[in-house]
Amino acid sequence: MPRDATKEAKAERRARLADHQRQQITMAAARCFAEAGYDATTMRAIAEACGFTASSLYTYFDGKEDIFAAIIEQLSTHATEVFARSLPPSMTFEQRLELLFMRLLEFIEAHRDALVFMSKMHHGCMPSEEANVTMVRSEVSFIRAICDWIDEHSSDEELGDHALEDVGFYVWGVMHGFFVQWLSEGGETKLADKVPVMTKLILKGLRP
Amino acid sequence: MPRDATKEAKAERRARLADHQRQQITMAAARCFAEAGYDATTMRAIAEACGFTASSLYTYFDGKEDIFAAIIEQLSTHATEVFARSLPPSMTFEQRLELLFMRLLEFIEAHRDALVFMSKMHHGCMPSEEANVTMVRSEVSFIRAICDWIDEHSSDEELGDHALEDVGFYVWGVMHGFFVQWLSEGGETKLADKVPVMTKLILKGLRP
Amino acid sequence: MPRDATKEAKAERRARLADHQRQQITMAAARCFAEAGYDATTMRAIAEACGFTASSLYTYFDGKEDIFAAIIEQLSTHATEVFARSLPPSMTFEQRLELLFMRLLEFIEAHRDALVFMSKMHHGCMPSEEANVTMVRSEVSFIRAICDWIDEHSSDEELGDHALEDVGFYVWGVMHGFFVQWLSEGGETKLADKVPVMTKLILKGLRP
Amino acid sequence: MPRDATKEAKAERRARLADHQRQQITMAAARCFAEAGYDATTMRAIAEACGFTASSLYTYFDGKEDIFAAIIEQLSTHATEVFARSLPPSMTFEQRLELLFMRLLEFIEAHRDALVFMSKMHHGCMPSEEANVTMVRSEVSFIRAICDWIDEHSSDEELGDHALEDVGFYVWGVMHGFFVQWLSEGGETKLADKVPVMTKLILKGLRP
DNA sequence: CATGAATGAGCATTCATTCAT
DNA sequence: AATGAATGAATGCTCATTCAT
Numbered sequence: 001m002p003r004d005a006t007k008e009a010k011a012e013r014r015a016r017l018a019d020h021q022r023q024q025i026t027m028a029a030a031r032c033f034a035e036a037g038y039d040a041t042t043m044r045a046i047a048e049a050c051g052f053t054a055s056s057l058y059t060y061f062d063g064k065e066d067i068f069a070a071i072i073e074q075l076s077t078h079a080t081e082v083f084a085r086s087l088p089p090s091m092t093f094e095q096r097l098e099l100l101f102m103r104l105l106e107f108i109e110a111h112r113d114a115l116v117f118m119s120k121m122h123h124g125c126m127p128s129e130e131a132n133v134t135m136v137r138s139e140v141s142f143i144r145a146i147c148d149w150i151d152e153h154s155s156d157e158e159l160g161d162h163a164l165e166d167v168g169f170y171v172w173g174v175m176h177g178f179f180v181q182w183l184s185e186g187g188e189t190k191l192a193d194k195v196p197v198m199t200k201l202i203l204k205g206l207r208p
Numbered sequence: 209m210p211r212d213a214t215k216e217a218k219a220e221r222r223a224r225l226a227d228h229q230r231q232q233i234t235m236a237a238a239r240c241f242a243e244a245g246y247d248a249t250t251m252r253a254i255a256e257a258c259g260f261t262a263s264s265l266y267t268y269f270d271g272k273e274d275i276f277a278a279i280i281e282q283l284s285t286h287a288t289e290v291f292a293r294s295l296p297p298s299m300t301f302e303q304r305l306e307l308l309f310m311r312l313l314e315f316i317e318a319h320r321d322a323l324v325f326m327s328k329m330h331h332g333c334m335p336s337e338e339a340n341v342t343m344v345r346s347e348v349s350f351i352r353a354i355c356d357w358i359d360e361h362s363s364d365e366e367l368g369d370h371a372l373e374d375v376g377f378y379v380w381g382v383m384h385g386f387f388v389q390w391l392s393e394g395g396e397t398k399l400a401d402k403v404p405v406m407t408k409l410i411l412k413g414l415r416p
Numbered sequence: 417m418p419r420d421a422t423k424e425a426k427a428e429r430r431a432r433l434a435d436h437q438r439q440q441i442t443m444a445a446a447r448c449f450a451e452a453g454y455d456a457t458t459m460r461a462i463a464e465a466c467g468f469t470a471s472s473l474y475t476y477f478d479g480k481e482d483i484f485a486a487i488i489e490q491l492s493t494h495a496t497e498v499f500a501r502s503l504p505p506s507m508t509f510e511q512r513l514e515l516l517f518m519r520l521l522e523f524i525e526a527h528r529d530a531l532v533f534m535s536k537m538h539h540g541c542m543p544s545e546e547a548n549v550t551m552v553r554s555e556v557s558f559i560r561a562i563c564d565w566i567d568e569h570s571s572d573e574e575l576g577d578h579a580l581e582d583v584g585f586y587v588w589g590v591m592h593g594f595f596v597q598w599l600s601e602g603g604e605t606k607l608a609d610k611v612p613v614m615t616k617l618i619l620k621g622l623r624p
Numbered sequence: 625m626p627r628d629a630t631k632e633a634k635a636e637r638r639a640r641l642a643d644h645q646r647q648q649i650t651m652a653a654a655r656c657f658a659e660a661g662y663d664a665t666t667m668r669a670i671a672e673a674c675g676f677t678a679s680s681l682y683t684y685f686d687g688k689e690d691i692f693a694a695i696i697e698q699l700s701t702h703a704t705e706v707f708a709r710s711l712p713p714s715m716t717f718e719q720r721l722e723l724l725f726m727r728l729l730e731f732i733e734a735h736r737d738a739l740v741f742m743s744k745m746h747h748g749c750m751p752s753e754e755a756n757v758t759m760v761r762s763e764v765s766f767i768r769a770i771c772d773w774i775d776e777h778s779s780d781e782e783l784g785d786h787a788l789e790d791v792g793f794y795v796w797g798v799m800h801g802f803f804v805q806w807l808s809e810g811g812e813t814k815l816a817d818k819v820p821v822m823t824k825l826i827l828k829g830l831r832p
Numbered sequence: 833c834a835t836g837a838a839t840g841a842g843c844a845t846t847c848a849t850t851c852a853t
Numbered sequence: 854a855a856t857g858a859a860t861g862a863a864t865g866c867t868c869a870t871t872c873a874t
Contacts, residue, residue, distance in 0.1 A: 039247030177381020589801020
């Protein structure tokens, strides 16, 4: 049945193209959101940023909020992957932490726009309640993921007598601090270069 | 001249009332901004949050942006005061750091709404360029203030071999992390209770 | 009864003052209306132009429209007076016309603001129907007054075979033309200087 | 290439329709402006007068002022054309004047609304300075055009010893007078019927 | 599939007017 | 008599979204 084959091939090609278009749109949107914020970004601005007209976006997404959701979901998926990636069992906690940071900072560099945007939104900014939940979940869940990772990869002695949750927010805070520093410098250096400093500070603090 | 006395007294009472109303409005606005963001907060919402009608707000402020500016200015003024407050010269660096955190966390608790709002805005989100500058200045300047404070109150050995700027963003990041934790818990505990943990982590890291 | 006398005196003084204030207000309003038009002139602008606050104007007038009506009424009264003033019976038609123009142009110079304003409004611009009627009546009635005056002071031969109404609009048009010329020059010359030209043109046209 | 042909045809049809809609809108706006003045005319009123919603007007114009500008520009263009139209060289000054009036009064009848509106606005009423300049230029320039036309088409003897400028404002005034008469009659007669009377009055005045 | 056109809902802001003082 | 404060009604304009083509 060559016809079916052709049909299938066409359908697949179409699907692939559609996926690609969705990618283009979410990336453009992330850039716009990062620059101007969610409310101040118009559908037209997103459309112009990826060579469409505003109405065309509705072919690929249900609306502005749906685009936003797609960005967050992608971010969430990728973040989860980072935490799930395997670590050589022979490594010390310090080495593991360094490797995690390496991977996380690469992830952060790659999703800079979306993360800038997210760091602006964090609590209760979305129009719909549903979106709000997505939002919060995806930010807090990032911190929870850090907690879980630490729980899994550390022994008690490595955390001193600190509560696990405190440690999670501590580690996240330090990362966030260096992220903001990186942004304030224009984001043109290599963020990953900060890994040694971060690791050292987190493990040993300011004390020499 | 009892007449003049009466007139003056009246004028003063009016001025006092007007100041009070301005306070009510900025506080309500900070709450709204924190909850929904700048753009999504309508003048009407602010008005309802403080028992006015939208048009009445224009008796006290030139417009939405003016309210925003008032919030930022107040925040900025108070933050500056905190860093300027004197410290007993006999204290060690650790003790000074603890006292600074104590004061900063009190400040943060008192201005929770405005700070949540600010942490949402940080880069380039305001309608007017002027507001943007105000915004950025007030956030980055907070971190710079930390750097300056550390520079002034520490000797070289206390910072290990870390760059001053790194230390500033590190300290700010840790504070921010615990701020977010506090918010995620509903902001109903005492934030100041975290001072010992924060100080210990910053100075010694996770290592026991 | 000295008390009553005092009371009466006081009341009269009050009334006189009130009249004076009303005058100040209408004059200021005429200036504002002439400059910016009826709608674009705010009560506040009028108030500032005569040293009051907006709410104080309501002590003397029922509102914006009432101020407008007062201007028009005054204008109307004065215009009527001009047409009613007596003319030496020995004068020729040409002489009478010259004298009328003299008086009218003096009137126009004296009420410049109000007339500029009126020439902007002429048909159906007012919010209320009542005001509209006042408006129209006072403009058209001016032209009608010219017609009546001509009817009374001319014999048939002076009008050639032209219809009385045509003559009225003709004469008014010529006056209006020179009024506009005067305004376009900044209104700083003597409008009355144009009387000879106007009279000559109206009676003999361009022909030498 | 039938496809391109179709596309082009479509684009052209669309452009034609858009032009037509713009026409509808400016005409409706002129009517509204004439009736109520610039400020008192709302975008909603204009929209209703041509079967749109207020927001739809923004598809065709940048805003209220842009609609106004379009009206004035059209008026200005057409007026210029009238003065530029050729006249048989054999005609006497009187005949030329009659022909000019004929053409001008036809123009006036055709643009009645816009002209009523313009005669309301003449000095300094527009929100933007730019619009004000446009406004003034287009009214004074009309009178100037009359002056230029007379200068070109008359010999010295035809103007008697009158200054050219005086003659220009005189002629304009007479036309304006008959325009107002026509309006006061409801604008339902033929304005062009007045040409003989106007010409006779302008050339010979009232004298028989 | 892409889009120009159309629209309803909503927003910041203005303003004439009222009223307590 | 004079006014600061308060407000409802209205206005120009924007924008996410729909729909016919």
